[in-house]
Amino acid sequence: MDTKLTGSLDDCKIIAAFLVIAIHTSPLTSFNAEADFVLTRILARTAVPFFLMVTGYFLLPQYIFGKSMDHRPLLRFVRKTLLLYAAAILIFLPVNLYAGQLEDMGAADFIRMLLFDGTFYHLWYLPASITGVLLLWMLGKKFSFQILFMICLALYGFGLSGDSYYGFIMKLPAVEDLYNGLFHIFSHTRNGLFYVPVFLAMGARFGHTSSYPSCVSAYLRNRKRRFHICGFLISLLLLIFEGMLLHRFHVQRHDSMYLSLLPCMAFLFAVVLSIKKRPVPVFRSISTWIYLLHPLMIILVRGAAKLTHCQAVFVENSLIHYISVCFLSGFSAWMTGRYFTFHKHRYDLKGRAWIEVDRKKLSHNVSVLKDLLPPGCKLMPAVKANAYGHGAVLIAGILNQIGIDSFCAASVSEGIELRKGGVCGEILILGYTHPEYFPLLGKYDLTQTVINSRYAKLLNEYGKPMKVHIKIDTGMHRLGERAEHVEEIAHIFELKNLMIEGIYTHLCADESTSPKDRAFTEAQAKAFYQVVSALRKRGCSCPRVHLLASYGLINYPELSGDYARVGIALYGVLSSRSDVEGCSVPLLPVLSVKARIAAVRDIFPGESVGYGLAYTAAEKRKIAVLSIGYADGLPRALSCGKGSALVNGRRAPITGRICMDQTIIDITGIPGVREGDIAVVIGRSGGEEITVYDIAEQTGTITNEILSRLGGRLERIPV
Numbered sequence: 153m154d155t156k157l158t159g160s161l162d163d164c165k166i167i168a169a170f171l172v173i174a175i176h177t178s179p180l181t182s183f184n185a186e187a188d189f190v191l192t193r194i195l196a197r198t199a200v201p202f203f204l205m206v207t208g209y210f211l212l213p214q215y216i217f218g219k220s221m222d223h224r225p226l227l228r229f230v231r232k233t234l235l236l237y238a239a240a241i242l243i244f245l246p247v248n249l250y251a252g253q254l255e256d257m258g259a260a261d262f263i264r265m266l267l268f269d270g271t272f273y274h275l276w277y278l279p280a281s282i283t284g285v286l287l288l289w290m291l292g293k294k295f296s297f298q299i300l301f302m303i304c305l306a307l308y309g310f311g312l313s314g315d316s317y318y319g320f321i322m323k324l325p326a327v328e329d330l331y332n333g334l335f336h337i338f339s340h341t342r343n344g345l346f347y348v349p350v351f352l353a354m355g356a357r358f359g360h361t362s363s364y365p366s367c368v369s370a371y372l373r374n375r376k377r378r379f380h381i382c383g384f385l386i387s388l389l390l391l392i393f394e395g396m397l398l399h400r401f402h403v404q405r406h407d408s409m410y411l412s413l414l415p416c417m418a419f420l421f422a423v424v425l426s427i428k429k430r431p432v433p434v435f436r437s438i439s440t441w442i443y444l445l446h447p448l449m450i451i452l453v454r455g456a457a458k459l460t461h462c463q464a465v466f467v468e469n470s471l472i473h474y475i476s477v478c479f480l481s482g483f484s485a486w487m488t489g490r491y492f493t494f495h496k497h498r499y500d501l502k503g504r505a506w507i508e509v510d511r512k513k514l515s516h517n518v519s520v521l522k523d524l525l526p527p528g529c530k531l532m533p534a535v536k537a538n539a540y541g542h543g544a545v546l547i548a549g550i551l552n553q554i555g556i557d558s559f560c561a562a563s564v565s566e567g568i569e570l571r572k573g574g575v576c577g578e579i580l581i582l583g584y585t586h587p588e589y590f591p592l593l594g595k596y597d598l599t600q601t602v603i604n605s606r607y608a609k610l611l612n613e614y615g616k617p618m619k620v621h622i623k624i625d626t627g628m629h630r631l632g633e634r635a636e637h638v639e640e641i642a643h644i645f646e647l648k649n650l651m652i653e654g655i656y657t658h659l660c661a662d663e664s665t666s667p668k669d670r671a672f673t674e675a676q677a678k679a680f681y682q683v684v685s686a687l688r689k690r691g692c693s694c695p696r697v698h699l700l701a702s703y704g705l706i707n708y709p710e711l712s713g714d715y716a717r718v719g720i721a722l723y724g725v726l727s728s729r730s731d732v733e734g735c736s737v738p739l740l741p742v743l744s745v746k747a748r749i750a751a752v753r754d755i756f757p758g759e760s761v762g763y764g765l766a767y768t769a770a771e772k773r774k775i776a777v778l779s780i781g782y783a784d785g786l787p788r789a790l791s792c793g794k795g796s797a798l799v800n801g802r803r804a805p806i807t808g809r810i811c812m813d814q815t816i817i818d819i820t821g822i823p824g825v826r827e828g829d830i831a832v833v834i835g836r837s838g839g840e841e842i843t844v845y846d847i848a849e850q851t852g853t854i855t856n857e858i859l860s861r862l863g864g865r866l867e868r869i870p871v
């Protein structure tokens with residue numbers, strides 16, 4: 153999964169679900185039977201294969217190509233599908249009973265129905281997808297993809313002869329007997345054995361190739377896309393032709409399977425995948441709910457029309473009937489999907505200790521920082537160190553949604569975490585990457601910093617095209633090739649595997665505008681731009697140049713560049729209180745840290761609290777135990793009254809030593825504190841506030857350190 157921009161798959165699944173409704177309501181019958189046949193028996197037959205391909209895309213590459221032994225994703229799929237099936241059986245049971253469908257049915261028939269046809273006309277899909285997935289999983293263990301795909305094609309061919317091409321089989325009595333025997337077991341060959349596998353396999357194939365992002369140019373990508381669109385249109389025409397021909401000559405027994413459906417689906421899937429879009433969590437499940445619930449909505453529309461004597465409009469006009477079923481199905485699916493997405497996130501998150509991330513304040517900071525940007529410059533937020541403790545995937549995801557598509561991170565593993573979290577756009581790795589990790593740069597489409605000219609050779613020797621930005625050292629003497637070494641830097645441009653997309657430097661005295669620091673900063677910028685112009689003179693192209701971080705953008709915006717790599721300011725904070733007091737940009741801190749009160753208790757004169765008996769009560773006191781400790785990033789230096797927490801809008805000093813997982817505060821005199829209440833460690837409670845500046849000052853450091861050390865154990869919750 154290169155950048156996981158698979159939102160378009162979810163969108164198309166929703167379209168597919170509405171096509172399935174069309175199959176079951178025939179929207180055009182009251183106008184033209186032929187047109188309805190083309191829509192519902194030919195075009196809409198792309199819907200279910202699309203569902204299957206998406207399942208294959210996400211679930212199967214690891215088993216078919218990766219020969220993975222981790223069976224958890226497979227079991228999760230089977231369990232989830234079985235659960236849905238069980239729920240759907242229950243939902244439709246009253247209808248089955250009302251229609252008398254289960255009368256006179258033996259146990260064997262019932263089991264056959266459960267395994268193949270489903271208990272309601274649309275439910276065959278669920279057992280079929282489980283059968284198909286298990287089949288491919290077993291085949292994938294034994295065979296290469298080529299052989300597996302041949303087997304799937306053979307199965308499809310066999311199914312085809314029991315479906316759209318049945319008329320030809322009828323001419324061969326022996327074969328006809330075979331099929332008729334099988335039709336005692338299942339009523340269609342459109343099932344988990346003959347129909348499902350080939351589409352799952354095609355989806356898996358797409359899922360496999362896309363894990364190797366092509367470094368091809370936009371030009372080639374467009375050409376490929378045009379080829380796919382043409383292929384889709386041509387095979388779609390063939391499909392229509394094939395379907396109408398078979399229909400005209402009464403060859404079909406059923407009309408789910410066609411020959412041209414295979415190329416048609418392959419091209420369609422390629423076209424949809426080329427539309428890169430971020431997934432929206434609720435959208436993922438909507439199509440499933442539409443699929444499962446729509447027969448109920450058909451009954452509902454018909455029932456309501458009958459009761460209100462509106463059948464002429466809502467039933468006899470097939471199009472209005474279809475639209476009303478779609479509307480009700482879409483609405484109920486949306487509500488159900490939302491219910492489940494909401495409940496999925498509700499548990500655990502605020503059980504112990506957590507960080508609340510204020511989206512509005514983050515957007516506010518983005519917009520005030522954007523106002524500072526020199527012309528032509530755009531933000532490239534630094535989301536390293538888990539986005540300064542705020543949660544890298546969460547922050548980058550929010551920023552993606554407000555249109556930001558370049559980020560910088562410190563390491564490859566941070567970059568991978570972002571990609572796995574669905575973050576899209578350019579991700580620049582600012583730090584050193586060990587050569588052993590070079591393959592990951594390509595796999596996850598990360599851009600590496602060239603930290604000096606020796607490292608450039610190392611990157612080039614890896615032998616595959618690699619996106620890079622070159623770092624220039626203009627006086628910080630950390631990473632970067634010395635600005636004086638123009639010759640060496642120019643040589644980097646000759647290395648054929650490096651795709652040089654940018655060149656940058658880092659300012660190291662820009663937090664101050666004192667004459668001395670200003671002179672130094674301006675000298676850094678001058679040295680940097682001299683390198684850039686010398687390179688350009690030699691014909692080296694440096695597409696993007698950048699040098700500003702937060703303080704650079706605030707204090708020296710005139711130094712310009714194509715990107716501003718803002719970190720700390722984006723989170724609404726500067727390194728120290730004096731900096732923020734002298735700053736005219738209205739930044740708003742984005743994060744607060746909260747913890748549950750695990751216990752409230754009394755201690756009596758002479759009793760001590762915590763490790764080392766560091767605090768002994770002189771008189772009776774009331775204490776509360778917070779479920780947060782130094783392992784969560786609360787500095788242990790705040791022990792014994794140096795720091796405090798807020799409870800019910802009042803300040804409660806930390807008493808005794810902060811433990812790894814817990815902290816004890818003195819709540820004597822604060823009324824109404826109960827176990828399970830919430831204490832604020834950073835942030836506001838009533839009129840009181842603890843800022844990250846307070847904590848940084850109490851522990852002799854800068855806010856950057858306090859924030860970036862907030863622990864991985866804290867949940868990050870957007871509010």
Ligand SMILES: *Cc1c(COP(=O)(O)O)cnc(C)c1O
Pocket residue numbers: 534536582658700701702703717718719720721
């Ligand atoms: C961390 C970092 C930034 C972001 O710095 P802030 O001061 O937090 O804005 C920018 N560039 C480089 C090279 C960095 O290491």
